[in-house]
Amino acid sequence: xxxxxxxxNLVDAKNDNPGFTILxxxxxIVILSVGLLGMAALAAGTINGNAFSKNLSTAITxxxxxxxxxxxxxxxxxxxxxxxxxxxxxANYEREVTVDTxxxxxxxxxxxxxxxxxxxTVIVSWTNYGGTxxxxxxxILSRSR
Numbered sequence: 001x002x003x004x005x006x007x008x009n010l011v012d013a014k015n016d017n018p019g020f021t022i023l024x025x026x027x028x029i030v031i032l033s034v035g036l037l038g039m040a041a042l043a044a045g046t047i048n049g050n051a052f053s054k055n056l057s058t059a060i061t062x063x064x065x066x067x068x069x070x071x072x073x074x075x076x077x078x079x080x081x082x083x084x085x086x087x088x089x090x091a092n093y094e095r096e097v098t099v100d101t102x103x104x105x106x107x108x109x110x111x112x113x114x115x116x117x118x119x120x121t122v123i124v125s126w127t128n129y130g131g132t133x134x135x136x137x138x139x140i141l142s143r144s145r
Contacts, residue, residue, distance in 0.1 A: 051128070055092075056135065059124040062086065062093060063137040066122045070097070073142050078118055096123045117142045 070078055081097040100119040118141045125134035 002008060052083075052130065052133075055126055055128060055133070058090070058133050059093060059126055059133075059135045060137075062090060062095060063122045063124045063135055066095060066097065066124075067120070067139060070120055070141075071121075071139070075116075075118070075141055078141060085142055092128075093124055093126045096125075097121070098123070 078099055079093070079097075080099045083094050083096040085091060086093045086095055098121045100121075102117050102119065104115050104117060119139060120139050122137045123134055124137075125132055127133075
């Protein structure tokens with residue numbers, strides 16, 4: 001009889017061994033998948049943010065380059081340019097130059113003299129899946145005396 005008892009104790013010891021039930025495994029899988037979906041959404045948002053930052057930096061650089069070209073021109077040569085697409089590799093971008101001419105009284109020179117000034121605005125725009133975006137770069141040019 002002792003052998004039977006010791007045999008029964010071995011069977012009981014095997015059944016008392018803790019383990020995972022199918023329900024616990026399913027709950028763990030659900031929790032893990034919710035966390036992984038959240039991380040995937042975070043990664044997609046990061047990629048979209050990086051793409052927007054790249055486009056924004058490119059547009060700012062294109063506007064600054066055009067403004068430097070304008071600064072090198074004579075005052076009388078500065079003229080508006082219509083909205084036009086840029087050449088490759090910037091075919092996704094469009095650039096427009098507007099020029100507003102105005103005059104102010106010369107406070108340094110003779111009182112009857114007016115100083116001509118031009119307000120130059122360079123607008124670079126681009127379109128992506130988030131819509132149309134643009135950057136503006138402005139400056140004021142005046143005639144040299």
